[in-house]
Amino acid sequence: MRLPKHIGIIPDGNRRWAKGQGMDKSEGYVHGISPGMSLYRMCRELGIGEMSFYGFTADNTKRPSVQRQAFTRACVAAVEELAKEDASLLVLGNTKSPMFPQELLPFTARHDFGKGGMKINFLVNYSWEWDLGYKDGAIGPGLKTSEVSRIDLIIRWGGRRRLSGFLPVQSVYSDFYVVDDYWPDFRREHVEDALKWYAAQDITLGG
C-alpha cells in the first residue's frame, strides 16, 4: 500500500468529548495525550517518515484561561512523553509571546531522542500569521516553518472540514481526511481507514 511520507494531525474535539462525558470542557485535553502516543507508535511501526501535530494555536489562547492552561499542560506533557521515545523532535511556534510554555523552549531546535528516526513537528502557540509573517497583505521575508516538508495526508478528528490555520504552505497539495469521532476517542481503525483512502487517491501535486 502506498503510504504518505508526511502526515499532519489535527486532534480536534477534546472539549466536545468532555462535555459528552459530563466533564468541564477543559478536562478533555488531558485525555488527548494517550491517543497521541498511540498514534505516534502506530506511525513509527508503519515507517512514516514525518508527522506534524497541531498542538495549540495563538488563536486558541484567547479561550478562557482554565482551558488555556489545560491545553498548554497537555501539550507540554505530550512533548515530554515523545522525548522518551525514538524521535527527531521539533517544537514550532511563536516563542516571543507569554503564551509559549517556557518548559518547551529547549525543544525549539530539532534534537534526536532515543534512536531518533521519525521527524515530529509539534506546533505550540503556532499561528499562520506568525508562520508567514503576515500583516495587512505583506508577508515574509521567510517562512518560519521552512524546515517542515510538504504534507501528503492530513487527518482531522472531530468532524470539522477545515484547516483552521494549519501550516498553509505545507498543506497546499495535502489530501484531507476527516474522522467524525472526537480525538479522545481515537482508534487505530481511524488511521487504517485514512491510509486506505489515501492509497486510493491519485497524486498530481496540482498538475
Place this chain on the structure above:
Amino acid sequence: MRLPKHIGIIPDGNRRWAKGQGMDKSEGYVHGISPGMSLYRMCRELGIGEMSFYGFTADNTKRPSVQRQAFTRACVAAVEELAKEDASLLVLGNTKSPMFPQELLPFTARHDFGKGGMKINFLVNYSWEWDLGYKDGAIGPGLKTSEVSRIDLIIRWGGRRRLSGFLPVQSVYSDFYVVDDYWPDFRREHVEDALKWYAAQDITLGG
C-alpha cells in the same frame, strides 16, 4: 439561513467527465462554462458578496497542449461571458508567463460590468508560489492576491479532498465541502446542500 460572504469554487472533474462520455479528455472543459454561469446566477440571486473561481493554474499548464489550449479557451470564454453580466470582475494570475492568455490582460484590474455587484475573482495561470512569492522557504514581500478576502466556504466538485494550491492564505479558515459529481454535471442541489451544511457549521476562525 446563515450564508457565506465569500465562496471559493474548485470546478474539478472535467476530464473524467469527458472520458465517461467517450470524449477526448480535452473536450470536457467547454462543458464547464455553462455550469459556471448557472452557479454565478444562483449566487447572485442569493446575494453572495464574493466568489473566487479556480480557472487554471501554472501547474495545469504542464499538461498536454491540446488540454492546455482547451482549458485556456474555456476560461477566456467564461470571463467574457461574465463580463456581459452584473459583476465586479478581476482576473488574477501570473501575467508574465506566455501561458497567460493575452485576451484576459484587460481584466487584471477590477472593473464593474453591468450594474456591478458581486465581486468575482477568476484565477488564471495562478499558482500559490506566485501568490506568496515562494522560493526555497523565502516568501513575500507582498501577497499577490491581497485584495481577495478570506473565504468562508470552498466547494470542490469531482470528489477530491484537497485544495490543490487554491489561495492558501484566504483558505486558512474555510469550511471545505466536496461534491462527488464532476463539474460538468453541476446541479443547483449541489450548492443548496453545501449551503445547508455550511449554515450548520460553527464559525470559530481558529478561536
